[in-house]
Amino acid sequence: MSEADVTPIDGREAQGMRGSAAMSGRSPASRSRRDLVVRILLGIAAASAIVAMLAIFVFLLRESIPSIRYNGASFLTGLTWHMGNLYANSYTVRHGIRAPIGATYGIWPFIFGTLASTLIAILIAIPVSIGSAMLITEYLPPRATLPISFLIELLAGVPSVVFGLWALVVLVPWVTTAIGPFIGHILGFIPFFRATTAGQGLLTAGIVLGIMIIPIITATTRDVMSQAPPDVKAGAHALGATKWETIRLVSLPWARTGITGAIVLGIGRALGETMAVLMIAGNAVGTLPKNLMSPISTMAAVIVAQLDAALQDPTGLAVSALAEIALVLFLITVAVAIPGRLLIARQARTRGGAA
Amino acid sequence: MNLRARRHLTDHVMRVLAYLMAALAVFPLLDILWQVFSKAVPGIGLYLFTQSVQGNGGGLLNAIEGTLVIVVLATLISAPLGIFGGLYVAEYDRHGRFAHVVRFTTDVLAGVPSIVIGYFGYVALVVGLGWHFSLLAGAMALAVMSLPYILRSTEMAFESLRPDLREASLALGADRVTTIFRVLFPPAVPGILTGLLLAISISLGETAPLIYTAGWSVFPPTLHLTNSPVGYLTYVIWTFINNPLSQAHVLAYAAAFILIVLILALNVIVRRVFGKSNPALGRF
Numbered sequence: 124m125s126e127a128d129v130t131p132i133d134g135r136e137a138q139g140m141r142g143s144a145a146m147s148g149r150s151p152a153s154r155s156r157r158d159l160v161v162r163i164l165l166g167i168a169a170a171s172a173i174v175a176m177l178a179i180f181v182f183l184l185r186e187s188i189p190s191i192r193y194n195g196a197s198f199l200t201g202l203t204w205h206m207g208n209l210y211a212n213s214y215t216v217r218h219g220i221r222a223p224i225g226a227t228y229g230i231w232p233f234i235f236g237t238l239a240s241t242l243i244a245i246l247i248a249i250p251v252s253i254g255s256a257m258l259i260t261e262y263l264p265p266r267a268t269l270p271i272s273f274l275i276e277l278l279a280g281v282p283s284v285v286f287g288l289w290a291l292v293v294l295v296p297w298v299t300t301a302i303g304p305f306i307g308h309i310l311g312f313i314p315f316f317r318a319t320t321a322g323q324g325l326l327t328a329g330i331v332l333g334i335m336i337i338p339i340i341t342a343t344t345r346d347v348m349s350q351a352p353p354d355v356k357a358g359a360h361a362l363g364a365t366k367w368e369t370i371r372l373v374s375l376p377w378a379r380t381g382i383t384g385a386i387v388l389g390i391g392r393a394l395g396e397t398m399a400v401l402m403i404a405g406n407a408v409g410t411l412p413k414n415l416m417s418p419i420s421t422m423a424a425v426i427v428a429q430l431d432a433a434l435q436d437p438t439g440l441a442v443s444a445l446a447e448i449a450l451v452l453f454l455i456t457v458a459v460a461i462p463g464r465l466l467i468a469r470q471a472r473t474r475g476g477a478a
Numbered sequence: 479m480n481l482r483a484r485r486h487l488t489d490h491v492m493r494v495l496a497y498l499m500a501a502l503a504v505f506p507l508l509d510i511l512w513q514v515f516s517k518a519v520p521g522i523g524l525y526l527f528t529q530s531v532q533g534n535g536g537g538l539l540n541a542i543e544g545t546l547v548i549v550v551l552a553t554l555i556s557a558p559l560g561i562f563g564g565l566y567v568a569e570y571d572r573h574g575r576f577a578h579v580v581r582f583t584t585d586v587l588a589g590v591p592s593i594v595i596g597y598f599g600y601v602a603l604v605v606g607l608g609w610h611f612s613l614l615a616g617a618m619a620l621a622v623m624s625l626p627y628i629l630r631s632t633e634m635a636f637e638s639l640r641p642d643l644r645e646a647s648l649a650l651g652a653d654r655v656t657t658i659f660r661v662l663f664p665p666a667v668p669g670i671l672t673g674l675l676l677a678i679s680i681s682l683g684e685t686a687p688l689i690y691t692a693g694w695s696v697f698p699p700t701l702h703l704t705n706s707p708v709g710y711l712t713y714v715i716w717t718f719i720n721n722p723l724s725q726a727h728v729l730a731y732a733a734a735f736i737l738i739v740l741i742l743a744l745n746v747i748v749r750r751v752f753g754k755s756n757p758a759l760g761r762f
Binding site for chain 1: 488492493495496497498499500503504506507510513514558559560561562564566570571577579580582583584585586588590591592593594595597598600602606622625629653654655658679680682683684686689690716720730731737738745749
């Protein structure tokens with residue numbers, strides 16, 4: 124029965140006609156009004172995600188303005204991060220902004236630390252993730268895939284701070300005594316790989332980040348690879364291709380777009396990861412890493428590490444500078460997430476399936 | 479070596495490598511579980527649940543209660559927004575431009591680092607609205623963080639329903655509101671709960687969004703929404719593992735143990751009861 128059929132009938136009769144079905148019993152007019160009200164309420168709920176996104180951007184930008192005016196472009200390129208004398212009785216003024224005497228806000232070492240640790244993470248995570256996804260989709264019998272998948276997904280559920288705890292008590296000693304010296308042994312002819320310092324630093328941060336993004340890349344890779352057309356795979360097999368040749372020539376090319384998207388999403392996650400890095404990266408302020416194991420800090424970690432001190436700044440400029448770091452990090456991660464999502468959406472659109 | 483032998487050797491090497499890579503992926507999880515469980519067990523006792531943190535020792539009462547209260551409030555905020563928003567995207571505007579924008583923004587929001595959301599909470603709520611370190615500020619930060627997971631899994635729950643259910647209801651004369659809430663909602667509940675439970679399990683383990691919104695307190699939460707800081711378990715892990723005293727380490731491991739058990743339980747429930755995998759992995 125369409126809407127038009129019930130229009131001439133009043134509400135009670137219409138309900139009678141519809142028998143015992145769980146109907147509203149309202150007149151068509153009130154029904155369409157109710158539909159409109161529900162539609163608007165649900166639409167407002169749907170808009171909340173957009174509102175949250177805009178609010179994050181607007182509030183961080185507004186808070187950053189003093190720092191942006193004080194620092195200009197040297198904020199991104201400067202090597203020195205120093206909040207100045209927070210307890211002096213006087214302050215300096217530049218571009219109309221009051222600042223503690225000696226305050227210099229340059230975040231290039233934090234940007235570099237973020238990028239370098241993410242690079243190490245991705246170098247570790249790509250082979251491990253694709254290998255794991257291959258094992259799950261191609262090699263294991265269906266019975267065994269679920270437990271392995273589940274374990275890898277559980278890894279995604281481990282809180283960041285617990286990764287930090289584990290890294291502090293397990294990984295840092297390993298890096299100090301085994302992994303760092305091993306890399307130094309092999310690549311020590313390049314000064315950057317000659318390990319000199321203890322385990323809290325760039326390499327450990329990169330390894331932890333790599334472990335943390337493995338589940339993200341593995342899950343998406345597994346999903347897109349499992350969508351590879353079975354008849355083409357069977358065809359390759361029938362032509363005499365080995366298992367690996369089938370994977371290399373059929374499954375991986377099929378999944379390429381989705382895997383690329385997954386890697387980009389993993390990069391985004393590594394760029395913004397905070398607690399684990401904060402606990403084991405060494406929290407270097409204002410120095411670029413001299414070698415693979417030098418202490419570093421990342422944009423995300425430095426916000427947590429410095430806010431307590433920044434709150435002591437009577438001019439409030441240090442808090443504003445941290446807001447600008449958050450803003451830069453926000454813009455970078457959004458700029459990374461957008462292509463990642465688009466790639467995965469394209470894989471789903473053109474190849475079907477689960478992204 | 480002839481071509482045939484080389485191809486088969488490559489095949490074997492790749493098979494071994496695949497197993498090796500999966501072992502590398504699974505090993506950290508197992509070692510994390512082992513480290514936390516073995517080091518927490520000696521410290522497990524009733525005192526954890528009856529005493530609050532005192533100095534470098536005490537129990538975890540304040541942190542356990544704080545974590546639960548923050549997560550419950552965060553879920554009360556994010557669940558209606560996420561569920562209704564997901565419903566709108568799935569049932570009212572599935573192919574529309576607005577729904578497309580919502581979907582995409584939600585996915586991007588899921589990728590915003592939690593510390594950025596935390597600092598936004600500090601700037602906008604703690605300072606901007608004058609809430610100070612408080613329950614509501616922490617809960618809002620977590621709500622923003624978990625909104626994408628709830629919204630997208632609700633949407634998926636509705637979109638994966640059989641279309642004839644919708645058509646049959648409309649054909650019987652039910653209007654759209656009745657169709658959605660009386661006919662489609664009940665079978666979508668498992669999917670919605672999946673997203674909700676996983677959002678809760680992520681919220682339980684978060685630290686960065688809370689440090690500068692909820693603050694920290696050694697007293698059990700007061701239920702004042704604003705102006706009163708709240709303690710939580712992840713803060714204990716972060717600060718006490720860097721404390722030189724072994725009694726502080728015991729508390730850090732105990733806090734990690736409690737969190738991991740809760741998170742494992744939620745993940746197993748989702749798997750066993752709802753048969754779904756984790757949408758928190760960005761593939762929704």
